[in-house]
Amino acid sequence: MVVRGLIIALLLPLFAEAQQYYGTRVAGLAVSEGSSEVPLQPIQSFPLKVGDIITSPNVRAAIQALYDTGLFSFIEVDATPDDSGTRITFRVRRHYFFSTFRLRPATLLERSISTYFRLPVGEKFSNATVDRLVQDTVELLQSEGYFGAKVSPESEFDDRTRLVRVTLNAEPGPRARIGAVRILGGEQTFSREELLDAFDVDTGSVFVATGLEQGIADLRAKFTDLGFLNTRVEVQRNYDSSANAIDLNVSVEPGPxxxxxxxxxxxxxxxxxxxxxxxxxxxxxxxxxxxxxxxxxxxxxxxxxxxxxxxxxxxxxxxxxxxxxxxxxxPGEQHRIETVRIDGNTFFSENELTSRMQIRPAAFLSHGGFGTDLLDQDVRAIQIMYRNAGFEGTEVSGRFSEEEHVINVVIEIDEGEQRLVSSITFLGNTVLTDADLRENLPLKEGGLFTPLVVEETRNVLTGYYYSKGHPDVRIEPAVEPPETGPGVRVTFRITEGNHYQIGTILVSGNEVTQDKIIFRHSPIYPNTPYNPEDVLDAQQRLYATGLFARVDVVTLDENLPGVRNLLIQVEESRRILVTYGFGFQEYEGARGTIEVSYNNLWGLDRSISLRLRGSRREQRFQATYREPQLFNWNLDGFASLFIERTKRRSFDANRFDFSIQALKRLSPQQNLLFTTSYQTVNLRDVRDNRQAIKIPEENGVIQIARIGGSLIRDRRDDPINPSTGSFNTTTFQVATKALASEVNFTSLFNQSTFYTPAGIGVVAASLRLGWNRTFGGTERVPISERYFAGGSTTLRGFDLDEAGPQTGGNAIVIGNAEYRIPLTKLPIQGIGAAAFYDTGNVFNKISDVRLTGFTHTTGFGLRYQTPLGPIRIDFGINLNPQPLPNGMREERTQVFFTLGHAF
Amino acid sequence: MSDLCTGLKLRAHRFLWIFLVASALHAEVIDRILAVVQNRIITLSDVRQERSIQLALAETATKDDAAILEELIDIYLIEAQIAQFPGIEVDEADVEAELNKIPDRKGIAVNDLRQGIRRRLEASRYFDLRFRQFINTSEVEIQKYYDEVFAPEARRRGLDPIPPLQDVARLATNNVVEEKLAHEIEIWLATVRQGSDIETFD
CATH class of the missing domain: 3.10.20.310 (membrane protein fhac)
Structure with missing residues (x-):
């Protein structure tokens, strides 16, 4: 009986509703995630405390308070009776964050899905977002012709990192094909066959949305080219699921x-x-x-x-x-601008002013530029230049005179006064003191005021705050006249924003590349101030490795006070690359190259490449292995082996070379290269002159072992078609018997090239100096190591290797100057011309170098710009052809047809 | 045999005792998040409160928690839309007037009822501005409503004679408008849902 009663009493709680806990007191509070307890976050004024009476509103408010921390995606409140009341446990689940997205099969689309639409990398995980992605992917696949596509998502949760990897498993089904194509309209202008031909989307071909768009554009262009503008082309698609085909009804409305x-x-x-x-x-x-x-x-x-x-x-x-x-x-009369004179300027040079003007004097193939409206615009432009330079009261006027269709323009400038900065004030700064902020600012008290310097100063101040972990800083400059005296007062109003440290840095998406390689190339570290410039730098450096097709460095979408956890999400590039190319050079003739490289070996950014190059005169095989962190130092290491067969004018050679190089990047534009190499050269058929008289002692196998270094500085704006900057390389090598070389010699070579815009073109100038010197009993530098000149890249008045001694020399001096201009008046784009002067020669030894021994070549050429560089045809004229040993004279003219600039 | 039976009984009681004690000590969920709509949470207590409000306002028949949750999701979405639409204001006097019409508040807190009423009035104002003012009816539609809905219902209820159309034209027009409005809202709401961030938890 007692037992029965107890059972009934104990059964009662099972059937009571949760309301039984309302009205009781809180005996204990806890927050737990899974089986582990989470410290109760220090939330200000948490709505529920030990000892409170439990009510529905305060439990609800407690859930809201926990949710508002931004840490938890789900919260459940459990109640357990206790001797002194009710124990309340908040069972929470933290947010997870999206990291990697993959589409399977990976080859379904031409590009990664990240290039088609934005992926929520770093954002909080939600099923709704996944559903949206699935929908977007289905629509994308349909636009690619997979009308029956089904996509099912698979989310992998990593409890340690709280990252989620989403795989979109696609069942694309068969790709739709084009069914019937009907074109209505436009038949009065073109036949149906012509319209279908222009549309170029054929029945039976695979449906591709971009192909359809191109067809519409081509059809519209066909009418536009004929003068029928405002032509409308619309396509109605009818999908036949039974045939998996799309019928296209194209309606054309030609415009007027x-x-x-x-x-x-x-x-x-x-x-x-x-x-x-x-x-x-x-x-x-x-x-x-x-x-x-x-x-x-x-x-x-x-x-x-x-x-x-x-x-x-x-x-x-x-x-x-x-x-x-x-x-x-x-049209009026045709005029010519004779002169454009500027008077009164001292702060800006004439070049600085004229480079900003539209009015120009006449030049080669140009009448100059003039117009009364252009004159007004130039006057205003010059006024703005002075204002931006901090001048006040600048007056600029322009006038012109005309006599017999010749116009002379005069710009008169009264510069006015430059304003000085009377004071610089900072408002709103607490993290950085005034003294900290004033350090190394471009704007200085007592210095010149210019709006540009104020903007530079604002950027410097922003950079200071970024480096201290204030990514949301706002700095507003205000410029006012001082209360007394001349000059300006500059005030920087600073809203510092919150401070953030980098918390943890997570990596995802790398299936091959090891994490340490990614961290090595990203200069961001945990527990350091969060600097958005560093984050951007990390992204750029990772892209620069070439290992990744895509890099995102994002902040996880958490709401942690003072902390930003980062995610580096990468998509790896293809590891095996095949490249090939074709070229032409006047001596070699046609040339082909194929290269296969296997990158990111073992996920450590190592690579190996095999290259084959061949022409009728040179065949070369080269294998190169790259080690990015040689001996764990910041050096790129290369081990290279090549086998070469070459036919030069004066000799033939078979060469085997093995070298080890270490490259130290001193800056983005400057590199230092150390090289040690061992080479076996089999010299054959060494010829002294064009009659092929051989020099027997030169023939045979020679082993050359050397060590050396090169300093390379490249400040060109464009390595293929530079218009400004410079390129400088200096190489010093020593071949010595101490390294098992058969010959001892040193080699010093320098090439310096400069480019500068001039008028409508570019002036390019180059100087090459080289000097070989034997020592230690070696009588002659092997012919394969001597200098030769003549040809399309050195002295263009001579055929390849024809300048200087026929068996080459140990000293070389080559100077080139070239003026390159675009020919914009021609109907074909990309054509240019050049006039050049080449001088210099090859000498047997350094002591033979003298100006009287220099050759002189002048000439002109045409260029046609291609993405690989200019196709070039040059006509060189030897101004002082010398008599040859055979009684003839050096040829006076040469023609070269090749790819790439001469220097 | 009787010893065995007694032993078995005792063992059964012991197990039952342990089971009941354990059951009594087992934690019970008293509230939880059921859904998150555009970063706003809906809890189990919200659903219970909404059920109570609906009962007090004599709104339609009993629904399960899932149905009320869906309605709350809709309400939150509507409120998010209203926040972007200026000019939707509800007079407190109107809220009080609706409150005073409620015969039995069924123990619900007055402020909770006020909030429920305010929500409904705001939504109604919003739909009036957004949709109702653009809804027109034609004579054909009203005739159709009379023929297919009103008359059969009147017959079913035993009205004799059935009032002619001209006597009930205003009522019929209102009902047609309400139907059209409901349809517009349904389509609009489906579109809003599709573009919104809604997460539900089982």
Whole structure:
């Protein structure tokens, strides 16, 4: 009986609702995650404390308070009866964060999905986000022709890092094909076959959305090219799931026929199409017509018609579905700008001012540039230059005079006064003192005031705060006149924002690359101030390794006070790369190269590459192994082996070379290279002159072991087609018997090249100096190591290796100067011309070097720009051809056809 | 035999005792997050409160927690939209007037009821501005409603004679408008849901 009663009493709680705990007192509070207890976060005014009466509102408020910390994605409140009341346990689940996203199969799309849409890397995980990604992926696959695609997500949770890797498993189904293609409209202008040909989307071909867009664009362009602007092309797609085919109904509405005429001055049809943007835009509207008028006016200005008047007229004939645009031109007299003189300037040089002006004196193939509106614009531009340089009261005026179609322009400048900074004040700073902020600022009290320097100073101050871990800092400069006296007062109003430290740094997405390689290349460290510039630098350095196709360095979407945990999410690049190329050089003829490289060996950024290059005169095989951290030092190491067969004018050689190199990057533009190499050269068929008289003692196998170093400085803006900067390389090598070499000699070589813009072109100048010297009983430097000159990259008045002694020399001096200009007036883009002067020679020994021994070549050439560099044809004229031993004279002219600049 | 039976009984009682004591000491969930809508949480207590408010306001029949949760999600989404739409204001006098109409508050706190009423009035104002003012009805639609809905219902309820259309035109028009409004809201809400961040927890 007693037992029965006890059972009933004990059963009662099972059937009571949770409300039984409301009204009881809190006997204990805990927060737990899984089986481990989490310290109760120090939340200000937590709504529930030990001893409180439990109510539904305060439990609800406690859940809200915990959720508002941003740490937890889920919270559940458990109640357990206790002797003194009720124990409350908050069971929480922390947020997880998205890291890596993969689509399987990986080869389904041409590119990674991260290039198609934004992925929420570093954001809080939610099923809703995954569902959205699945939807986006399905739509993407459908646009690629996979209309039956199904995508199922798979999320892998890492409890240690709280990162989630999402794999989107796609079942794409068969790719749809194009069904029937029907084109309606446009038959009055083109036949159906011509329209289908232009659309170029054929029945039975695989459906690709980009191909369809291109077809629409090509069809529209076909009508636009003929003058039918505003042509509309729309495609209706009908998907037949049973056949997995898409029928396309293309409707074409040709726009009105547009005729563009220039009257009063002859402008070619092609030039008119370039100037009037209606053709490029494919539509006619008054704004585009006006833009065309302005462009024609500018064109006439460049031709020297500075007083040209251009009027436009748009005539619409709706019944004929036609539009006519007439540009009526009164060119006026053709003029020439003789001089542009600037008076009164001291702060800015004439070059600095004229480089910003649109008015120009006449030059080669140019009448100059002038117009009264251009003169006004130049006056304003110069005023702005002075204002930006901190001048006050600057007055600039322009006037011109004209006599017999020759115009002279004078710009007169009264510079005014430069303002000085009377005081610099900081407001709102607490983390950094005024003294800290003033250190190394571009703006100085008593110094010159310019808006540019104020902006530079703002950037420096922002950088200070970033380095201290204040990524949200805002700095607003204010410039006011002082209360008394001249000059300006500059005040920087600072809103410092919160301070953040970097917490943990997580890495994800690397399936091959070891974490340490990623950390090595990213200069961000835990427990250091969070600096957004460092984060960006890390991203750029990781990209620069070439190991990754994509790098994201993101802050995890947590709400931790004072801490930012970072995630480095990478997508690795393909490890095996095959590259190939073709070239041409006048002596070698056609040349082909193929290279296979295997990168990121063992995930340690090591690589091995095999290269094969061949032409009718040279065949070479090269294998190179790269070690990025040689002996754990900050040195790139290379071990290289090559086997080469070469036929030069004066000798043939088979070469086997093994070398070890260490590259130290001193700066982004400066590298130091140490080399040690062992080479076996089999010299054959050494010839002294063109009659192929051989020198027997030169033939045979020679072993050369050497050690050396090179300093390379590259400050060019573009290594393929530079317009400014310089390139300098100095190499010193010693071949010595101490290294098992058969010959002893030193070799010193320097090449310095400079580029500078000049007028409409670029002036390039180069100087090459080389000196070989034997020692220790060696009589002659092997012919394979001597200097040769002549050819498309050295002295262009000579064929390859024809300058200087026929068996080469031990000293070389080559100087080149070239002026390269673009020929913009030609109908074909990318064509340029050059005029050059080459001088110098090869000498038997350094003591033979004298100016009287220099050759002199002049010449000119044409270039055509390609993405691989300019295709070049050069005509060189030897100004002082010398008599040859055979009684003939050196040839006077040479022609070279090759790829790449001479230097 | 009787010793065996007694022994078994004692063992069974012992196990039952242990089971009951353990059950009594087992923690019970008294509240939890059920959903997160655009970073706003909906808890079990919110669902219970909403159920109580609906009962007090005599809104439709009993629904399970899942149905009320879905309705709360909709309410939160609507409130997020209202926050971006200026000019939706509810007069406190209107709230009080609705409050005073409630015959039995069923023990719900007055402020909770006020909040529930305010929500409903705001949503109603929003839908009036956003949708209702653009809804038109045609005579064809009203006739159709009369023929297919009103008349059969009147017949079912035994009304004789069935009132002619002109007597109930206003009522019919209102009902057609309400139907159209409900349809617009349904489509709109589906679109809003699709673009919103909603997470539910089982």
């Amino acid at each position: 026929f547009t005729l563009v005429e220039a009257r009063g001055y002859d402008i070619s049809t092609d030039r008119l199409r370039e100037l009037v943007p209606t053709f490029e835009e494919g539509t006619v509207d008054p704004d585009l017509v006006e833009e065309g008028r302005v462009e024609i006016d500018r064109f006439l200005q460049r031709e020297g018609y500075f007083e040209a008047a251009v009027r436009s007229e748009l005539i619409e004939a709706p019944f004929d579905n036609a539009t006519q645009i007439i540009y009526s031109i009164e």
